[in-house]
Amino acid sequence: MKWNGSFFLVMIAFLFACEGTTTIKKKSKNNFIIHNESVFQARSLKGDSLFTKIDSGAQKKQINDLLEAERAYLNESTLDNLIWIGRREAYLGRYDLAIRTFTKAVSEYPEAFEPLRHRGHRYLSIRMFDEAIRDFEKAAILMNGSEIQIEQDGMPNKLNIPLSNVQFNVWYHLGLAHYLKGNWNDALEAYKNCLEVSINDDLRIATMDWYYMTLRKMGREKEAKELIKPVKNDMDIIENDAYFKRILMYKGEINPEKLLNVDENASDQKLQYVTQGYGLGNYYLTKGDTAMAKSIFQNVINTGYWSAFGYIASEMELAKL
Incomplete structure (x- = not known):
C-alpha cells in the first residue's frame, strides 16, 4: 500500500x-x-x-x-x-x-533488515526492551553474510564523515537492550559480534565501553582490563569522546572527578554529560561506593535527557538500588 x-x-x-x-x-x-x-x-x-x-x-x-x-x-x-x-x-x-x-x-x-534496526532503536528509546530485542535478532538473521553497509548520519559529526554502519548498529543496540534487562551473557555475545563490525576507532571505543561494563557486571575484572589494553590516550576520536574518556578513566589515566568537567546545561554538551555520568556512576558502583553512584545517577536523571542511553541505564541502576 x-x-x-x-x-x-x-x-x-x-x-x-x-x-x-x-x-x-x-x-x-x-x-x-x-x-x-x-x-x-x-x-x-x-x-x-x-x-x-x-x-x-x-x-x-x-x-x-x-x-x-x-x-x-x-x-x-x-x-x-x-x-x-x-x-x-x-x-x-x-x-x-x-x-x-x-x-x-x-x-x-x-526481507529488509534496515527498518528493523531503526524500529528496534526507537523501541529502546521508549523502554520496550523485549520488542527491541526481537527486532534486532530478526535483523541479525536477515543481514547475515551481507557486506558492511555504511549508514548516513542524520546529525553529522564535526568532520561530516559517517562512521557507523547498519551491522554495527544492530549488534550494538541488541547488546544494549540485553544490558538494560540485566541479561549479561546475551549482552556479552552481542558485543563480541559488534566488535567484529566496528571498523574504526570510534566504533571500537563505543563497543569496548559497554563490553567492558558488561564484563564488570559479571565479575570478570581481569578480562575487562585485558579488553581495553589497546586503548591509548593519543587516539584520534571523532565522535565518541565521552566513551573514550570513560575507558581512560577505567585504565586510571583520567581522574574520575574530572570526567564530568562539562556543562550539563549546555545543549551541545548535555549528551556527553549524561554518557560520562552513567560511566562514572557505574565506576563507583563497581568500587562498592553505592552512595556516590546513586548521587551521580540522580544527577544524570536531573538533566531530563530521557532518550539518551546513559539516562536509561541510570534509570535501570536506580530502579535496582
Whole structure:
C-alpha cells in the first residue's frame, strides 16, 4: 500500500496536532499549524511519564528536514526515503510516529533488515526492551553474510564523515537492550559480534565501553582490563569522546572527578554529560561506593535527557538500588 499526498497532509498535521490545551506558536512552510505541545511517549523504568515537547523555534531545522523527507518520499517511494521519514520523526522526539513509520517499512519490505534496526532503536528509546530485542535478532538473521553497509548520519559529526554502519548498529543496540534487562551473557555475545563490525576507532571505543561494563557486571575484572589494553590516550576520536574518556578513566589515566568537567546545561554538551555520568556512576558502583553512584545517577536523571542511553541505564541502576 502506498501513501498518497493527501495521507501525508494528514500525517504532517497529526505530527503537530494539539493533544490537549496548547498554545499555537507558528506555521510551517506548508502552512501547517505547529503547536507548542507535550506528547506522552513512554514510562521510565521508575514509573515516571516521559513526554516530548516540540519547540518550533529551536527545532526549526529538524522540522524542515522532516518536511523535506516527506516530499522526497512522495516523489520517490523507496525504502530509504521511508526510513528517513521515521528517522526525522525520531530526531524530533516523536518516537510514537517514528515507530509507526518503521512498522510500515517492515511490513512493506519484510526481507529488509534496515527498518528493523531503526524500529528496534526507537523501541529502546521508549523502554520496550523485549520488542527491541526481537527486532534486532530478526535483523541479525536477515543481514547475515551481507557486506558492511555504511549508514548516513542524520546529525553529522564535526568532520561530516559517517562512521557507523547498519551491522554495527544492530549488534550494538541488541547488546544494549540485553544490558538494560540485566541479561549479561546475551549482552556479552552481542558485543563480541559488534566488535567484529566496528571498523574504526570510534566504533571500537563505543563497543569496548559497554563490553567492558558488561564484563564488570559479571565479575570478570581481569578480562575487562585485558579488553581495553589497546586503548591509548593519543587516539584520534571523532565522535565518541565521552566513551573514550570513560575507558581512560577505567585504565586510571583520567581522574574520575574530572570526567564530568562539562556543562550539563549546555545543549551541545548535555549528551556527553549524561554518557560520562552513567560511566562514572557505574565506576563507583563497581568500587562498592553505592552512595556516590546513586548521587551521580540522580544527577544524570536531573538533566531530563530521557532518550539518551546513559539516562536509561541510570534509570535501570536506580530502579535496582
